[in-house]
Amino acid sequence: MSNGTLYTTVPSVDNSSDGMGNATAGNHSGSDWVPTFIFILKCFATIPIIVSAVLGNLLVIISVFRHHKLRTATNYFIVSLAVADMLVAIFAMTFKASIALNGSWLFNQLTCDFYNACDVLFTTASLCNLGCISIDRYYAIIKPLDYPMKITNKTVSIMLTIVWVSSFFLASVPFVTGIYTTPEHLEYQKTEPDVCILVVNTVYAVISSSVSFWIPGFVMVFTYWKIYQEATKQEKMICKTQMMTQQNNARNSADHSTHITVHAPPHRNSHGDDPESGQSTPTKRCINKMKREHKAAKTLGIIMGAFMICWLPFFVIYMINTFVPIPEIYVDILFWIGYLNSSLNPVLYAYFNRDFREAFKETIQNVFCRCFQSRCLQDRHNNSAIHFNCTYRSTQDIGLVENKYVKD
Numbered sequence: 001m002s003n004g005t006l007y008t009t010v011p012s013v014d015n016s017s018d019g020m021g022n023a024t025a026g027n028h029s030g031s032d033w034v035p036t037f038i039f040i041l042k043c044f045a046t047i048p049i050i051v052s053a054v055l056g057n058l059l060v061i062i063s064v065f066r067h068h069k070l071r072t073a074t075n076y077f078i079v080s081l082a083v084a085d086m087l088v089a090i091f092a093m094t095f096k097a098s099i100a101l102n103g104s105w106l107f108n109q110l111t112c113d114f115y116n117a118c119d120v121l122f123t124t125a126s127l128c129n130l131g132c133i134s135i136d137r138y139y140a141i142i143k144p145l146d147y148p149m150k151i152t153n154k155t156v157s158i159m160l161t162i163v164w165v166s167s168f169f170l171a172s173v174p175f176v177t178g179i180y181t182t183p184e185h186l187e188y189q190k191t192e193p194d195v196c197i198l199v200v201n202t203v204y205a206v207i208s209s210s211v212s213f214w215i216p217g218f219v220m221v222f223t224y225w226k227i228y229q230e231a232t233k234q235e236k237m238i239c240k241t242q243m244m245t246q247q248n249n250a251r252n253s254a255d256h257s258t259h260i261t262v263h264a265p266p267h268r269n270s271h272g273d274d275p276e277s278g279q280s281t282p283t284k285r286c287i288n289k290m291k292r293e294h295k296a297a298k299t300l301g302i303i304m305g306a307f308m309i310c311w312l313p314f315f316v317i318y319m320i321n322t323f324v325p326i327p328e329i330y331v332d333i334l335f336w337i338g339y340l341n342s343s344l345n346p347v348l349y350a351y352f353n354r355d356f357r358e359a360f361k362e363t364i365q366n367v368f369c370r371c372f373q374s375r376c377l378q379d380r381h382n383n384s385a386i387h388f389n390c391t392y393r394s395t396q397d398i399g400l401v402e403n404k405y406v407k408d
Contacts, residue, residue: 039101045336046097049343053089056346057082063359070359073151074136078349080160081129084122085342091118093339100332105196109189112196113175121171124212126342127311128163130304131216134223135159142230170211180204205322213315220304227301303348310341 060082064070095115098106105112139147174180185199200208314334317326349356 042097042100046093046100049336049340050089050093050097052343052346053093053339054086056343057086057089059360059363060346060349060356061086063356063363066363067355067359070355073153073156074133074140076156077129077133077136077160080163081126081133081345084126084129085345087118088122088126088339088342091115092122093342096335096339099196105194107196109193109196112198115196116198117171117175120208120212121167123338124167124170124208125163127213127216127307128167129160130307131219132159132163134220134227134304137227138223141227141234166211170208174204174208180208200322202322205319209315209318213311217308217312220308224301224304231298298352302352303345306344306348307341310344311338314338 061079064075064079092115095107095111096119136151139150143150178186180201181199181204182201185197188197314331314337317331317334320326321331346360349360351357
């Protein structure tokens, strides 16, 4: 979301013909590397953020739709978040980078309004999606019995519709009607159509920042504080349950050791609940589910925290700049720190979530397979043979293949 900063360039002044031509020319030639160095520095700061945001979030979208395991309610919110972040990179970061690299606005006033509206739209949608994710995790961890009834596909569709429709109206209606700015700025736009400025009035600054950041941010802080309390309680319960299980196993082992009995090898099947056989018991399944929910809450909490750290300084400056002008350099730096968040989320998914990590790896491998098709076909054939052999042995060893000819 942009601020009321004027993007203009100051024309250079040529003092080479003032009687000190040689000295001035020497100083000028000695400082020619400074603009070039600044330009290269800006390229290294902006272009990687844009490219990583587009490719990383595109990878999230493709991975979810290619892997059935990732098609959950939470991940649909994550897909919506990835779409918003990718569109921020395409329709907002690119224009912002052109201003930073060129030093002035290259397009007309209509394009400037389009850029500012897209910036507001997709930034608002991104944070509102994070708010929806926090609500989803709240019901999954705090109220797990109500979760299947509350967070259905219909509920997810309604929530996502509200997010995108409200973001669209917040971005489109004020820019079409002109109610976002002052009458003086509207007159300035008519006289200076080649200058891109976003000047917002106090009312729009308060409303837009509240809808885009402060209200969703409060929802996230509240829900994740509750989730943190519940996750801590569940973690203690997991430890207590595991200790009780270990004590029971130790007690059973001691009881069995007092008897000398010859046992035949146990007949295992896919429905066995013997903990020593490696099969899953209801208690184990409950513990594993709580562990997954706890890890998911931790991962999404880190994602939310990264978003708050990236965008909170900008929105504070955004509000202050409405009343007191802030130097452009500070606003631009905070702006790109906020944009950096759009490229961080895919990295956080891959690092903290095993399912996403495996899906990313498989998707990237498929992309390379299209580039090196013959080699991939050979690797796939070898991997398939190995996978078949391992699967055949493992199913026999753990008793998933039941021998119908063995009689009790």
